[in-house]
Amino acid sequence: MTTSTARLPNVNDRPDDQDRPNHQDRPYHHGRLRATLLAEAERALQEDGVEALSLRDLARRAGVSHAAPRRHFADRQALLDALAEAGFTRLADEVQAAVEDAGTAAQDAGFSARLRAGAGAYMRFAVRDAALMELMFAAKNTGDSAGPQEAAERLFAVIGGLIGQGQQAGALPSGDPFRFQLLFGATLQGIAAFVTSGRIPPGQADALVTDAVALFTRNAAP
Amino acid sequence: MTTSTARLPNVNDRPDDQDRPNHQDRPYHHGRLRATLLAEAERALQEDGVEALSLRDLARRAGVSHAAPRRHFADRQALLDALAEAGFTRLADEVQAAVEDAGTAAQDAGFSARLRAGAGAYMRFAVRDAALMELMFAAKNTGDSAGPQEAAERLFAVIGGLIGQGQQAGALPSGDPFRFQLLFGATLQGIAAFVTSGRIPPGQADALVTDAVALFTRNAAP
């Protein structure tokens, strides 16, 4: 892991280099700093995880001073909230698109296929952006942060709509659709957590999703 | 949130106070530093979350120098791994105890009750120790850290044993018990994640668990 040529003090080291202004040949106003910070943050999150995400580092990459992000994000948590919010929106979009791609047939078999397609999109997102997913479902989001919470509702609405269609088509048992939606959503989230935490190999996620869909759609006819 | 008497520079401030040795009237060797650090860490984790967990702070509370923990935990992640490992062990114990308390009747109705009891214990742990739960299922645990992984297997063995009993008693459909176990575990974990992330009110967790157990045990008879 650690190379044998560990870092040694060097005469070329400039101790206060960390915040070296590389923001000289640039207009005083960045223009779209908020968007730049978010984009860099998403990349850093995916590549190195939450821990490695620092405001000072993002500022450096954006070519502004370390205090500049303050205008756009009150603190580090506000940045994380914005990331989670964007994550929910993107996940909702991807699930919806996958469901629509799977056709609009409202028959029994067609519905299972759509459910599987939606669940598959969910899993792909969870595996690709595991750190983001953790952020989205972090316990911290409980108290404040209305942004993520609202974006999350969009995702649940997509799942809820799908469940409703399944019930209308007779592919799912009738019953409180909201509880059905929560249970199915929780199952997806749980499988995702098992995969991203390495409890099960990613290859087995598909089989588990298939099992889950089968379990939910099994006794459709009364 | 912030009081009006914000912190101002004060002549009494001793800049280097942070690591003030409060470890003077103590033998040079602490004796049980590792256990003390873990206990303090568990408390800090529960009260203030992972972010607030610092090795320096733990060292201060234990009354040792900031470099002392190094002997027992190679770095911060090693401490987190140890916490996750202990968490899995404790969760496995609590689920097992709850299942045993619910009786040993292997009949249909008895099994559902035992399954609900185990699931309930899982949820209580997840709500009480939300931050620890996040640590246990963090994506970071993927690569290294064999400790948590092994302790997690104990938990899965408890769930798997329960599933196996249900199948033998005819309370669960026959089929690959391992996949059943994973799916049920994932469902529990997903419900827990929804509760701790505030997606659903804690009061609704019980209803969801009941729904999940009903779904799994529904079509037992072939």
Add this chain to the structure above:
DNA sequence: ACCTGAACACCGTTCAAGT
């Protein structure tokens, strides 16, 4: 309105030295 620079109070990690 948006950004900079300096300052403050923290971190984790390393390492020679102490007991």
Add this chain to the structure above:
DNA sequence: ACCTGAACACCGTTCAAGT
């Protein structure tokens, strides 16, 4: 074997000042 003290390279956050 276990712990200390000093040092290094980072953090987040604040705030007066600049444009």
